[in-house]
Amino acid sequence: MNPHSIKVACSNCNLRELCMPVGLSPEEFNRLDELVTVRRKIKRGTTLFRNGEKFTSLYAIRTGFFKTCVASEDGRDQVTGFQMAGEVVGLDGIVNDLHTCDAVALEDAEVCIMPFERIEEFSREVTGLQHHIHKILSREIVREHGVMLLLGSMRAEERLATFLLNLVQRLHARGFSQSELVLRMTREEIGSFLGLKLETVSRTFSRFVEDGVVEVKQRHVRILNTEALREIVNPRAST
């Protein structure tokens, strides 16, 4: 084992189970290690890629936190998602070999660069990788269905509750608390994602605090009553 190669080997990565297929043979895994050649650090506030840039690679997030956003011609902006360690960004670029959204680091981050040509090459040879790529793409479609449901049919409280539950659940899957989280984004970014104005997000937080559902100190949020949040999202199912 060459110590220099360890640094970028998927087989040694603690996020392996989140972003790579499982159940590969050792031989297949060795091939996969060639998938990621380079890592890249992205400073907070800077972009990993931008709308209009040529698409070459998918990016697996190793550390840090991103938002992706699209813009309409007249400058309107919509956050389409927030991504954290183990998640893959750049899928939007495949269809026209151009990125159609911006990926902005909300904290200092590091990503593994996976050249898409290589992904396609390997997934012709490693069935498990092929499955995995298809699932990643499909998962993103299903996630967006959920966002459409949120934007199309929920009221402000339901949106914010859904958002908090989703965030904390993903963080928990990464070993963090089930009840405490630090928001990496501003109220305005939350609002953009949820189709609300920043004032509405702020007010809704305040209402949750009044009701004793959460504690909020700026970007530190502690969930005091998860069941109440679920109840807000899903008024019927009271157990």
Next chain:
Amino acid sequence: MNPHSIKVACSNCNLRELCMPVGLSPEEFNRLDELVTVRRKIKRGTTLFRNGEKFTSLYAIRTGFFKTCVASEDGRDQVTGFQMAGEVVGLDGIVNDLHTCDAVALEDAEVCIMPFERIEEFSREVTGLQHHIHKILSREIVREHGVMLLLGSMRAEERLATFLLNLVQRLHARGFSQSELVLRMTREEIGSFLGLKLETVSRTFSRFVEDGVVEVKQRHVRILNTEALREIVNPRAST
């Protein structure tokens, strides 16, 4: 050429350019013809697949018109899209081998059934098909970004104008008029898709009619002033 096989051969299909990859060698195309083994007719009002059903295949629409919709646990419903000839449905099922939405025929329809296992098998061998599948998935992600922008940041008039322009553009690509269309869905379904109530859809149509932008007779819509619709969507760019 066996006359019986002609019926389900992609190489003879007039929608080929819409749903299949271009630039394949004749040999590759022959393989592709094995992709679709069966067609299926779906009566208006019935489902092609439902939330919770096992996923086995993608479906290329040959004729007819579909809506796809997701439901939340408490019965809320959200139309996630409308699909027409040449488009592919079922992508949501890949990630968990289960469909997560319903596909309902809004008029009598016929689809080509493409078993996904076979798609994966062939796309390991035919690079052009592999690219194509990736692009179809990515295109759906990008489309949904657009819907999120619509739902998150547009007002009722902008949403409906965007919707009409999108529909007529897709119909035009299939050889229909640039200015006339027949809606296959109810006001309620349009509203669900656009995050509006059916009354709001109706009122917004009426306002467009008052302003001389469109003519509406039930589900028959004639666009009188495309530029005005564009202006509504994109107030800045008056050229």
Next chain:
DNA sequence: CGACACCTTGAAGAGGTTCAAGAAATGTGG
């Protein structure tokens, strides 16, 4: 410490929803 970005809160206003009623189209069965 001061500048800047971010967050909170209030009051007024707008856009969309809800509820209700009636009209128009569509489908069904005799």
Next chain:
DNA sequence: CCACATTTCTTGAACCTCTTCAAGGTGTCG
């Protein structure tokens, strides 16, 4: 082929949620 039931669409009026505008407070970073 017509009469009736049903679904779909339109329109009005009152209401409600979220937005807009405004001001002040809090936190952070050079």
